[in-house]
Amino acid sequence: MNMTAQRLMDLAEAHIRDSGYGGFSFRDLAAEIGIKSASVHHHFPTKATMAAAVAKRYGERFFTSVALRPNESAEDAISTYRSAFRAALAQDGRMCLCGVLGAGAGALAPEVAEEILSFFRRCIDDLSRRIGGPGAEARAFHVMATLEGAMMLARAYRSVEVFDQAVASLTLS
Amino acid sequence: MNMTAQRLMDLAEAHIRDSGYGGFSFRDLAAEIGIKSASVHHHFPTKATMAAAVAKRYGERFFTSVALRPNESAEDAISTYRSAFRAALAQDGRMCLCGVLGAGAGALAPEVAEEILSFFRRCIDDLSRRIGGPGAEARAFHVMATLEGAMMLARAYRSVEVFDQAVASLTLS
């Protein structure tokens, strides 16, 4: 994976998080880095292939950023996830990539839909283990739903404070 | 607003809730009711106009369905909202229209974005009043975020049970 491919993925990720799968074209990306759309097809054969690759990389980065820390409590784990989403929102005012794609999932190519589902499964699995105890999975679903929904609301309101208000009660402390 | 216009809005609403703003074209809608796309423009001058009209009607229906009932508690109000979203999801397996459009808000026409924000503002305003007391607004944001996020997750998982797990803890009882 060379530098051009990485720059293309960076741009695609930004566009998807802003406007969804339909929010960019190969021509857009090409123009933004000064090449032609035909050259983009050299790096990614189809748009769906590219979107799936972007989603996969997004997940890898995310799970690195929320990696388990020693001796953490359930509240710590939830705080870690909350901080990760908040940072993404505050940094560039954009949604979670998987949240955007998941919302309009009806028209997604199978390979992209799979990657999105895989991301959420892994979030729930990881969070459930780190929360632990009875009802851990339900709480994990609750946390993920609230974080994704809060990002969406914050985007509609164009206000990070909306995110903070919505997610404040996720932890006890 | 005649019958053809209503059928067009029904179809547009279903498509948007399934696949977002880019999930339908005037040709699609026209073909589904057996007319031509040029005729759709007679009822709605532009696609953005139509989407805004659909979002407005969606909001009106929603607020009718969650209308305040006498002597309700805060928990009752939250249950009412939860039931409304759950019914929409269980009925046709689709997202909240405003949630889908809100997620990919970066590319929305101003008139549509306004309608979406107006929907959420009205939800928060209504819920806050019915919840009441200190922290009512924050709780309203929390409830709305969780409900929207839970719909999105349920869609990715293709499972209504995911919705139920995610929203179970919104009420105490």
Place this chain on the structure above:
DNA sequence: GTCTATAATTTGATAGAC
């Protein structure tokens, strides 16, 4: 209110030269 016809643009994708 619906039609035919069409314009103007964009899109995802391919072939083949360099």
Place this chain on the structure above:
DNA sequence: GTCTATCAAATTATAGAC
């Protein structure tokens, strides 16, 4: 790895007849 050239299809939208 990037280019030119091009394709086939789809999209939003308009003009004007019936």
